[in-house]
Amino acid sequence: GAVVSQHPSRVICKSGTSVKIECRSLDFQATTMFWYRQFPKQSLMLMATSNEGSKATYEQGVEKDKFLINHASLTLSTLTVTSAHPEDSSFYICSARDALAGKETQYFGPGTRLLVL
């Protein structure tokens, strides 16, 4: 199946700093990528939809100024957690949808574990 990578796999940062997480589709082009957050022992929660060349759309309750999303190319989306606080500590997962017509399947990255001290 298609491969999606994330970098870094884990990051520890101090409260108040910003952290950037990259999501790349390695062997296909993705006009749409999705960002999820998962807290311990909970399911994945969709945060936002990242569209190549346009603004991201955020789910209700997700602050767009805190979670900056940039989808600069068909293979790369970035999520920047600005002014991170301990409550932002979570497992962040991206997914990418193949841009070819009829390819609805989403492929997920391995996730990025963020710990804010």
Next chain:
Amino acid sequence: DAKTTQPPSMDCAEGRAANLPCNHSTISGNEYVYWYRQIHSQGPQYIIHGLKNNETNEMASLIITEDRKSSTLILPHATLRDTAVYYCIVFTNAGKSTFGDGTTLTVKP
């Protein structure tokens, strides 16, 4: 968004078939049913998807009822490495989805 409901947990003996049910009674006519699994601290792994016909690949089989209101994922010969949380998902045309709690499958020796 079409909601899915799954039993919270299931056990299966190693080497036996694991049958994981999912209800998706509000699914629309052109929406696919997708199955993923998540092993601890990893991203979800794609397993299989289908619209209305039964599907089979190297990982699993998917049986969808004629009215499309429910489906069953079948792992024909479960191994210990199949222990994971299994999610049944229906994506909207825009690709959005609501992840339920999934089914925690425990394969026992």
